[in-house]
């Protein structure tokens with residue numbers, strides 16, 4: 001056992017069967033094209049490998065935030081349509097155009113900087129007040145787009161909230177979007193792709209699916225609709241190993257500031273992962289890990305690189321420690337971490353650090 005594992009102290013393993021299952025689930029639910037959103041390294045799952053899995057499962061587009069993310073997929077040999085939506089007036093889009101990347105344009109300044117052919121989807125703000133063109137300027141943007149060298153192949157928007165069942169949750173955005181599409185046609189544009197829905201829209205509000213849905217969270221098994229489950233499967237497993245075991249007497253303070261003091265004699269296991277790896281320090285209270293199918297509590301403050309768990313005699317040096325998994329065997333999930341730390345699973349998954357070893361792929365066991 002000693003000296004037999006890889007150098008990484010913690011490893012992430014991606015279950016690509018789960019990703020494929022989730023992609024098919026979204027496609028079945030929406031009945032439209034699927035853009036697999038693989039931004040932020042596919043929510044920590046590995047963008048290139050997830051892209052290949054999602055495309056094989058039926059996705060027809062890949063979605064990323066930045067041009068650099070899009071170019072990385074192209075550099076890996078992925079030829080599918082790719083959409084990148086974080087485009088500002090100063091970004092040089094020539095590399096994107098050369099690589100056949102479709103980009104988002106949401107304002108006249110960005111459009112004016114495009115003096116060469118490139119595929120563009122125009123973004124309308126339908127109530128989120130984040131990106132997107134204000135409805136007040138939409139007509140002018142469409143008119144300018146109609147005479148731009150850019151090829152306008154799509155019109156899109158993003159839902160601020162599709163988390164509740166019942167269409168009143170999305171009605172306003174959907175009707176604003178439909179108006180925007182009508183205005184685009186009136187300006188002489190003929191967008192082939194018209195897309196609004198994220199994961200929650202795709203699964204809970206089929207009316208928002210239009211010609212394509214952009215789904216990230218659901219692809220990674222995150223359920224984002226309140227009070228509904230869509231049978232999605234978490235795909236990421238993060239493991240480490242017990243790297244030291246020790247007995248301590250009652251009254252022993254553990255970790256920085258002795259935030260936990262053993263009330264009785266205890267067995268402590270050291271796990272070489274900490275908040276520097278993206279394990280939220282707020283899990284110091286209430287967080288636990290799974291070893292040998294049993295839960296054991298984190299004790300004391302999580303350090304940057306290490307944490308301490310109180311275990312029992314069943315645990316041996318070198319045992320696998322499951323920090324995060326799909327929960328099917330009682331292991332903690334990203335949803336559990338998020339609930340314990342007051343955030344959403346998306347932040348947990350994208351926050352996992354680079355020291356957590358190279359993304360590996362694994363078939364469902």
Ligand SMILES: *Cc1c(COP(=O)(O)O)cnc(C)c1O
Nearest residue numbers: 037158198199214215216217218
């Ligand atoms: C992140 C993102 C998505 C994916 O949203 P999910 O809720 O993760 O499905 C879709 N579109 C845009 C513009 C995004 O930023």
